[in-house]
Amino acid sequence: MPLNALALVCTLKPSPAESSTEVLAREVLAELADHGVTCDLVRVVDHDVRFGVSTDEGDGDGWPAIRRKVLDADIVLLATPIWMGQPASVAKMTLERLDAELSETDAGGRPTMYGKVAMVAVVGNEDGAHRVVADTLQALNDVGLSAAAAAGTYWVGEAMGSTDYKDLDKRPEKTRAATRTAAVNAVHLARLLRDAAYPKS
Amino acid sequence: MPLNALALVCTLKPSPAESSTEVLAREVLAELADHGVTCDLVRVVDHDVRFGVSTDEGDGDGWPAIRRKVLDADIVLLATPIWMGQPASVAKMTLERLDAELSETDAGGRPTMYGKVAMVAVVGNEDGAHRVVADTLQALNDVGLSAAAAAGTYWVGEAMGSTDYKDLDKRPEKTRAATRTAAVNAVHLARLLRDAAYPKS
Amino acid sequence: MPLNALALVCTLKPSPAESSTEVLAREVLAELADHGVTCDLVRVVDHDVRFGVSTDEGDGDGWPAIRRKVLDADIVLLATPIWMGQPASVAKMTLERLDAELSETDAGGRPTMYGKVAMVAVVGNEDGAHRVVADTLQALNDVGLSAAAAAGTYWVGEAMGSTDYKDLDKRPEKTRAATRTAAVNAVHLARLLRDAAYPKS
Amino acid sequence: MPLNALALVCTLKPSPAESSTEVLAREVLAELADHGVTCDLVRVVDHDVRFGVSTDEGDGDGWPAIRRKVLDADIVLLATPIWMGQPASVAKMTLERLDAELSETDAGGRPTMYGKVAMVAVVGNEDGAHRVVADTLQALNDVGLSAAAAAGTYWVGEAMGSTDYKDLDKRPEKTRAATRTAAVNAVHLARLLRDAAYPKS
Numbered sequence: 001m002p003l004n005a006l007a008l009v010c011t012l013k014p015s016p017a018e019s020s021t022e023v024l025a026r027e028v029l030a031e032l033a034d035h036g037v038t039c040d041l042v043r044v045v046d047h048d049v050r051f052g053v054s055t056d057e058g059d060g061d062g063w064p065a066i067r068r069k070v071l072d073a074d075i076v077l078l079a080t081p082i083w084m085g086q087p088a089s090v091a092k093m094t095l096e097r098l099d100a101e102l103s104e105t106d107a108g109g110r111p112t113m114y115g116k117v118a119m120v121a122v123v124g125n126e127d128g129a130h131r132v133v134a135d136t137l138q139a140l141n142d143v144g145l146s147a148a149a150a151a152g153t154y155w156v157g158e159a160m161g162s163t164d165y166k167d168l169d170k171r172p173e174k175t176r177a178a179t180r181t182a183a184v185n186a187v188h189l190a191r192l193l194r195d196a197a198y199p200k201s
Numbered sequence: 202m203p204l205n206a207l208a209l210v211c212t213l214k215p216s217p218a219e220s221s222t223e224v225l226a227r228e229v230l231a232e233l234a235d236h237g238v239t240c241d242l243v244r245v246v247d248h249d250v251r252f253g254v255s256t257d258e259g260d261g262d263g264w265p266a267i268r269r270k271v272l273d274a275d276i277v278l279l280a281t282p283i284w285m286g287q288p289a290s291v292a293k294m295t296l297e298r299l300d301a302e303l304s305e306t307d308a309g310g311r312p313t314m315y316g317k318v319a320m321v322a323v324v325g326n327e328d329g330a331h332r333v334v335a336d337t338l339q340a341l342n343d344v345g346l347s348a349a350a351a352a353g354t355y356w357v358g359e360a361m362g363s364t365d366y367k368d369l370d371k372r373p374e375k376t377r378a379a380t381r382t383a384a385v386n387a388v389h390l391a392r393l394l395r396d397a398a399y400p401k402s
Numbered sequence: 403m404p405l406n407a408l409a410l411v412c413t414l415k416p417s418p419a420e421s422s423t424e425v426l427a428r429e430v431l432a433e434l435a436d437h438g439v440t441c442d443l444v445r446v447v448d449h450d451v452r453f454g455v456s457t458d459e460g461d462g463d464g465w466p467a468i469r470r471k472v473l474d475a476d477i478v479l480l481a482t483p484i485w486m487g488q489p490a491s492v493a494k495m496t497l498e499r500l501d502a503e504l505s506e507t508d509a510g511g512r513p514t515m516y517g518k519v520a521m522v523a524v525v526g527n528e529d530g531a532h533r534v535v536a537d538t539l540q541a542l543n544d545v546g547l548s549a550a551a552a553a554g555t556y557w558v559g560e561a562m563g564s565t566d567y568k569d570l571d572k573r574p575e576k577t578r579a580a581t582r583t584a585a586v587n588a589v590h591l592a593r594l595l596r597d598a599a600y601p602k603s
Numbered sequence: 604m605p606l607n608a609l610a611l612v613c614t615l616k617p618s619p620a621e622s623s624t625e626v627l628a629r630e631v632l633a634e635l636a637d638h639g640v641t642c643d644l645v646r647v648v649d650h651d652v653r654f655g656v657s658t659d660e661g662d663g664d665g666w667p668a669i670r671r672k673v674l675d676a677d678i679v680l681l682a683t684p685i686w687m688g689q690p691a692s693v694a695k696m697t698l699e700r701l702d703a704e705l706s707e708t709d710a711g712g713r714p715t716m717y718g719k720v721a722m723v724a725v726v727g728n729e730d731g732a733h734r735v736v737a738d739t740l741q742a743l744n745d746v747g748l749s750a751a752a753a754a755g756t757y758w759v760g761e762a763m764g765s766t767d768y769k770d771l772d773k774r775p776e777k778t779r780a781a782t783r784t785a786a787v788n789a790v791h792l793a794r795l796l797r798d799a800a801y802p803k804s
Contacts, residue, residue, distance in 0.1 A: 085733020130688020286532020331487020
């Protein structure tokens, strides 16, 4: 059975606006697909996701439908732009919704996020990628996702620059290499964890 | 003319739910009022604020009305809960809207946020206050607010605890002292900057 | 063959001063030992480790001896106190030395840190654990270590408190549980990665 | 009486190695000198500063001599390189030593750091400036320094780049402008605080 990957794209801009974050997320998914992974992508801001820390905030909340995709995924890619050197608010909202999983268990009594592998993709004009990887990996790991070696890929331009990733003439080779490595490692780890789940502790 | 202070309360919960963040914000405002400051409070999530980095995202966006209050304030208090050890998504959304001020100037040609003093109030069950102060002060300072000595006040409980600030039997004396100091210093700095604006650079 | 774990204890205080950080590190090692892991501990500040980003800064540098232990370990525990809400300088110095591994490969041509599993243990009087986990996990993951689900354990007291972990009357049950979970998961992941190394990318 | 500024340069490399951090620090000092400020610079790693959180760790500790310069300064510039997207260990060590000032008061009974203005200068090959500004400003503000509008200046190159600031053919105009603005604002605030100290709270 193939692995499933889900990209949670956390741009602030609703579709159909072009998004550098979505461009990089799709590059990650393309690498994963090359390894036989079935891929899906959700642009979170297009759905009516509510602020909160429960699995369902009710009243038309868009999160439960996204959550079902998360539960089905073996690899969860959080893709976010950088604003003010920090993760986007939409990424923070998404992580807060995942915080609810701390008290959720699967049919086997394990935390719902155990067995899933986290990846992070970050784009910005100029600065902030490491810190965004730090913040998002910590939150995802807190709720039970694992991180394979070198789990993040990113692009940022020179200090105080304004070029967008989506407008680059060609894909930067270093980002491409980081994307490839992150994908290969995530696939390896996701397969290991599917075959051998964490024991109950 | 009295100084104006505005509290931007960034709880995830709409009114009328009780909010620990709002409780601490009101304590800060009470200290400021003791020094003759005129105070106002906005619970951001009650308004239809849109994700974005412009001053007005259009189509019923609730931010422009809040922005007018920010422009009128001498002291801006960002009050936020901690989720996953990090600032709440509503605080991040609010900061992203303030990011637009980087390219806005006042009648005298100065950046709109110059002359304003930032304060931060943070509450959580257990951990994360210093980092939230770091993240929010950096963003507020980036767009032009100044920080008086010891600009943050906070409360968190013991590791992995679940007590809420609003449910404490009595106000913790150390938080109360930090609140008082932050308020006294912010008032002092706001008065200095009102009387003597930053020169154009 | 048993797994090897190495604790890098990053207290600012040289031996024989008591260290809360070392107390928590030893609790993690005890859990690992219960699962058959061979454990070692280095108090970094006791050795003459130099500032730098190479594998050997020469002239009596204490790092190369510690580095050999890191290379032999399957599980690397970074244990650090919190100062000003942030990781201790000794932890940062240690991570900077590990940064050199980005360009080092093993006999099989793989990055030297691939195959190793990271754990983090954090103690402070009052605040900062999540952020310290974020900072340290990001850096360790950057250089190639993997993180099992819930890779961090910590203790902090109430806001602006001054109690030390080592002086608590009894071990806090929640920290104990987090330690146990982190250990079980790290052992599981380290065994998987020993049996099935990441492919070359 | 002219204002005094002190640059604490936190490169990992002892003199006489060239340091990009020192280059940017000297550019900040040159701007300050243009406004009549008397400037001094300390390369922390050249002195035998010990790990710790007291004002004097004894036994030849290099910090007390540096501390005297800090006490005499109206403007304190913390200049640090970025390693792994984070502040350098030498910067963290320096901040930890300043943490001792939380319990120190001057002749007038005020915290020793009140009245001082913080500036931050950050250089890296590729990423991390905002986060370093956040971490350092928070710590400096905690111990009582104030931050004028836009208190940080920085340079970083494109993602995963390796160019050093000191090797750039020409100074980047945006960094130069940020340096100038930060200097003008810091001088203005330092003068205000010298003439009108924070009241006791």
